[in-house]
Amino acid sequence: MRKVLIPKKDYVKELIKIIRVTKDEQKLRNLLSDYHEKDIAEAITFLTETERKHLYRVLGSERIAEIISYFDDAEMYLEELSLEQAAKVISYMDADDALDVLDDLSESKKNEIVSHLDADAQKDVQKLLSYEEDEIGSCMTNNFVCISEELSVREAMSELVRQAGEHDNISTIYVTDTEEKFAGAIDLKDLIIARENTPLQEIVSSSYPYVYEHENISECVEKIADYEEDSIPVLTQDGKIAGILTATDIVELVDDAMGDDYAKLAGLTSEEDLKEPTIVSMKKRLPWLIILLFLGMAVSSVVGIFESVVAVLPIVICFQSLVLDMAGNVGTQSLAVTIRVLVDEDLDTRKKLALLGKEMKIGFLNGASLGVMALVFLGIYIHLFKKYAWMSAFLISGCVGISLVVAMVISGFVGTIIPMFFHKIHIDPAVASGPLITTVNDLVAVITYYGLAMVFLIDIFHI
Amino acid sequence: MRKVLIPKKDYVKELIKIIRVTKDEQKLRNLLSDYHEKDIAEAITFLTETERKHLYRVLGSERIAEIISYFDDAEMYLEELSLEQAAKVISYMDADDALDVLDDLSESKKNEIVSHLDADAQKDVQKLLSYEEDEIGSCMTNNFVCISEELSVREAMSELVRQAGEHDNISTIYVTDTEEKFAGAIDLKDLIIARENTPLQEIVSSSYPYVYEHENISECVEKIADYEEDSIPVLTQDGKIAGILTATDIVELVDDAMGDDYAKLAGLTSEEDLKEPTIVSMKKRLPWLIILLFLGMAVSSVVGIFESVVAVLPIVICFQSLVLDMAGNVGTQSLAVTIRVLVDEDLDTRKKLALLGKEMKIGFLNGASLGVMALVFLGIYIHLFKKYAWMSAFLISGCVGISLVVAMVISGFVGTIIPMFFHKIHIDPAVASGPLITTVNDLVAVITYYGLAMVFLIDIFHI
Numbered sequence: 001m002r003k004v005l006i007p008k009k010d011y012v013k014e015l016i017k018i019i020r021v022t023k024d025e026q027k028l029r030n031l032l033s034d035y036h037e038k039d040i041a042e043a044i045t046f047l048t049e050t051e052r053k054h055l056y057r058v059l060g061s062e063r064i065a066e067i068i069s070y071f072d073d074a075e076m077y078l079e080e081l082s083l084e085q086a087a088k089v090i091s092y093m094d095a096d097d098a099l100d101v102l103d104d105l106s107e108s109k110k111n112e113i114v115s116h117l118d119a120d121a122q123k124d125v126q127k128l129l130s131y132e133e134d135e136i137g138s139c140m141t142n143n144f145v146c147i148s149e150e151l152s153v154r155e156a157m158s159e160l161v162r163q164a165g166e167h168d169n170i171s172t173i174y175v176t177d178t179e180e181k182f183a184g185a186i187d188l189k190d191l192i193i194a195r196e197n198t199p200l201q202e203i204v205s206s207s208y209p210y211v212y213e214h215e216n217i218s219e220c221v222e223k224i225a226d227y228e229e230d231s232i233p234v235l236t237q238d239g240k241i242a243g244i245l246t247a248t249d250i251v252e253l254v255d256d257a258m259g260d261d262y263a264k265l266a267g268l269t270s271e272e273d274l275k276e277p278t279i280v281s282m283k284k285r286l287p288w289l290i291i292l293l294f295l296g297m298a299v300s301s302v303v304g305i306f307e308s309v310v311a312v313l314p315i316v317i318c319f320q321s322l323v324l325d326m327a328g329n330v331g332t333q334s335l336a337v338t339i340r341v342l343v344d345e346d347l348d349t350r351k352k353l354a355l356l357g358k359e360m361k362i363g364f365l366n367g368a369s370l371g372v373m374a375l376v377f378l379g380i381y382i383h384l385f386k387k388y389a390w391m392s393a394f395l396i397s398g399c400v401g402i403s404l405v406v407a408m409v410i411s412g413f414v415g416t417i418i419p420m421f422f423h424k425i426h427i428d429p430a431v432a433s434g435p436l437i438t439t440v441n442d443l444v445a446v447i448t449y450y451g452l453a454m455v456f457l458i459d460i461f462h463i
Numbered sequence: 464m465r466k467v468l469i470p471k472k473d474y475v476k477e478l479i480k481i482i483r484v485t486k487d488e489q490k491l492r493n494l495l496s497d498y499h500e501k502d503i504a505e506a507i508t509f510l511t512e513t514e515r516k517h518l519y520r521v522l523g524s525e526r527i528a529e530i531i532s533y534f535d536d537a538e539m540y541l542e543e544l545s546l547e548q549a550a551k552v553i554s555y556m557d558a559d560d561a562l563d564v565l566d567d568l569s570e571s572k573k574n575e576i577v578s579h580l581d582a583d584a585q586k587d588v589q590k591l592l593s594y595e596e597d598e599i600g601s602c603m604t605n606n607f608v609c610i611s612e613e614l615s616v617r618e619a620m621s622e623l624v625r626q627a628g629e630h631d632n633i634s635t636i637y638v639t640d641t642e643e644k645f646a647g648a649i650d651l652k653d654l655i656i657a658r659e660n661t662p663l664q665e666i667v668s669s670s671y672p673y674v675y676e677h678e679n680i681s682e683c684v685e686k687i688a689d690y691e692e693d694s695i696p697v698l699t700q701d702g703k704i705a706g707i708l709t710a711t712d713i714v715e716l717v718d719d720a721m722g723d724d725y726a727k728l729a730g731l732t733s734e735e736d737l738k739e740p741t742i743v744s745m746k747k748r749l750p751w752l753i754i755l756l757f758l759g760m761a762v763s764s765v766v767g768i769f770e771s772v773v774a775v776l777p778i779v780i781c782f783q784s785l786v787l788d789m790a791g792n793v794g795t796q797s798l799a800v801t802i803r804v805l806v807d808e809d810l811d812t813r814k815k816l817a818l819l820g821k822e823m824k825i826g827f828l829n830g831a832s833l834g835v836m837a838l839v840f841l842g843i844y845i846h847l848f849k850k851y852a853w854m855s856a857f858l859i860s861g862c863v864g865i866s867l868v869v870a871m872v873i874s875g876f877v878g879t880i881i882p883m884f885f886h887k888i889h890i891d892p893a894v895a896s897g898p899l900i901t902t903v904n905d906l907v908a909v910i911t912y913y914g915l916a917m918v919f920l921i922d923i924f925h926i
Contacts, residue, residue, distance in 0.1 A: 247710030258721035266799030296785040336729030
């Protein structure tokens with residue numbers, strides 16, 4: 001049952017064939033009208049320049065506008081259009097998609113096209129450009145239907161039909177009051193099944209969720225997604241509807257936000273794109289590496305304090321990487337859990353303390369399990385391969401085991417408290433926590449391990 | 464401009480007040496009808512048991528059904544309902560939401576409720592339960608409108624109104640042929656603005672994207688999201704519509720898929736929940752830690768080979784953690800980038816080689832930058848604080864610098880090739896790559912660093 005027996009239709013292959021074989025332009029246009037824009041966009045990437053230019057002519061600006069937002073990198077295709085046609089295509093696009101495409105272009109090309117846009121599109125694009133990149137307003141679309149709360153169900157329906165030609169996000173219809181302020185939303189289904197004489201008020205949800213245009217994306221995206229609505233309105237400060245976020249916008253925002261957290265956990269300043277040049281990728285990675293290098297130097301100087309231990313008992317260096325790696329792993333686990341919790345939920349102090357306690361408890365329990373394993377297996381290993389007596393071998397492996405327990409409890413603590421601290425002082429914990437935690441954990445692990453070796457193995461037992 | 468000046472309405476606080484103050488049940492019901500189910504769900508978590516039980520009576524099963532899917536943990540609230548009412552509530556829910564709620568319950572409670580469901584709901588839930596957890600069929604809903612392609616626009620519209628009472632995902636209407644097989648989809652907007660005498664064929668997209676019910680979620684979710692549609696049909700093997708995925712389902716799937724990748728990068732077997740018991744979290748973390756412990760022991764035995772180097776030149780141990788950490792960081796960066804690329808795109812061999820080359824180039828360039836910094840700063844540090852002569856100090860720091868370059872190039876290579884390899888043999892690279900990469904990088908870094916120190920510092924320059 002697990003295998004897909006019937007292969008899926010390969011629309012892209014079909015499309016390439018149709019485009020290459022069909023000579024009649026009208027026929028080609030009709031055939032293409034059946035296909036999804038995403039598939040046409042993918043098919044286009046396989047065509048020659050001549051084939052593409054022919055296709056642009058057949059498709060016309062409005063259809064190209066629908067297709068172009070599916071390209072990963074639209075620049076190359078826009079370059080193949082005349083400036084006038086490019087501007088016409090962009091004018092047909094939703095403002096947020098238009099902005100995405102324009103952002104792929106060089107600054108001069110972008111300005112050139114923007115100046116050729118029709119007045120409406122220019123206004124819409126300029127509006128979105130006025131937001132900071134991390135403001136939710138920069139992602140909204142003006143593609144929505146809005147009616148006055150004073151209409152009857154019948155009038156609302158005909159107003160919807162009138163607006164639906166231009167605005168195709170119709171599953172939620174927004175309602176404004178006499179001052180043009182946001183007054184609620186109607187589910188299209190409710191409008192369709194409502195009797196003509198029902199007052200519109202009865203089917204309006206007046207406490208419909210909304211966001212303000214200047215809210216920070218990463219702070220509100222999870223909350224928006226939680227409402228599980230087809231669209232959410234974006235309001236200006238005075239309560240008017242500036243635009244909406246559609247469910248597909250929200251998919252993209254969630255994807256981006258998680259991708260960013262993922263990248264930051266891996267020590268990248270932001271998510272990377274396959275097609276970006278080496279130098280851009282390099283710049284995204286170098287900042288963290290430089291910080292880590294200098295923090296690493298700090299750890300090195302602490303290790304230096306224990307040079308005397310190593311000189312007396314060189315075997316202890318064998319297990320340094322083990323203790324440090326394990327502490328690092330536990331810290332990363334706690335960090336990752338804490339960051340997701342901070343994004344998803346609003347924690348009060350009691351819940352934060354509970355989380356902290358839980359992380360330390362997990363650190364202790366896992367540390368104890370691993371500590372016992374280390375004691376047993378390393379003890380045997382040290383006796384057999386390093387030729388230490390059983391007693392000494394188990395003292396050394398015991399030292400590793402105890403270090404693991406201590407280091408893992410502290411790592412769990414550090415991995416939880418540091419992101420909480422950064423969250424509290426409004427610094428993105430996903431960015432700032434990583435290097436600090438690595439360093440603090442390394443320090444803790446080094447001091448615990450070598451300190452224990454010095455006191456326990458050398459001073460007390462004189463191994 | 465960055466601050467939100469007007470505070471958002473706190474619907475949850477409003478709701479708590481309304482519920483506590485309003486004595487008249489009919490009035491309360493009317494007031495609540497205006498609020499979003501998510502906000503009511505949140506308000507409920509602040510009520511006492513008596514208040515909740517009163518509220519359940521006022522709301523009625525259908526509204527509770529809409530609210531209950533917003534709870535993080537519905538078990539406690541379902542327990543407060545009688546078995547009959549719980550079953551009635553579940554019957555009103557979309558099958559996929561019902562399944563989510565039922566999964567929170569104990570096995571016995573779950574079976575008890577399922578046996579009390581009405582026949583339709585029972586069939587729907589059993590159907591979803593028949594899928595594996597990682598199959599896309601397990602996430603679909605049967606809440607969609609489906610019409611025959613033989614209808615006229617007028618008939619289609621009245622069929623829609625008839626079905627819309629029960630099925631509220633109406634922005635895309637699915638079309639079946641005479642054999643009841645999936646034949647395409649109609650955008651509701653197109654149906655609304657179509658003239659009554661337009662043939663339905665003209666507004667049907669016959670090449671609409673779809674998935675098969677047994678496809679693996681993680682393999683198809685990004686592709687589904689790429690279509691940016693409000694819903695995607697899930698087909699049986701013989702081409703019939705089994706259900707649909709709505710945009711809000713897709714938001715959830717993307718969120719889950721990314722959350723899982725994120726968790727795996729951090730060394731967790733799956734994403735953790737704040738409310739799960741310590742022992743469950745512990746079990747999610749221990750497997751990786753045990754694997755890493757034993758791999759770490761392997762690294763330890765390799766470090767052991769170089770004990771003689773350390774005995775002669777104890778200062779080299781100071782910088783072991785630095786070289787290992789940096790190699791590990793670079794490996795993680797390459798790993799994270801490669802995993803996202805593998806999820807997002809279909810790469811041919813040429814593109815894979817290009818990515819591999821790019822990662823190594825970045826490793827080299829970043830390694831060189833950091834190597835030079837290490838050479839300069841560590842050289843000065845060793846001379847000033849460790850009292851080595853300038854010459855020796857720079858030989859030692861040079862050894863660290865060269866190790867950084869070599870280790871970072873190889874880490875970039877390993878961090879890219881290992882996930883590609885696991886992807887090729889159909890093992891989830893996000894799970895399998897981490898421990899292997901850490902270990903291989905540690906080994907490479909240890910051998911490079913101590914090897915270089917042995918040959919370069921001790922054998923050649925006799926420091």
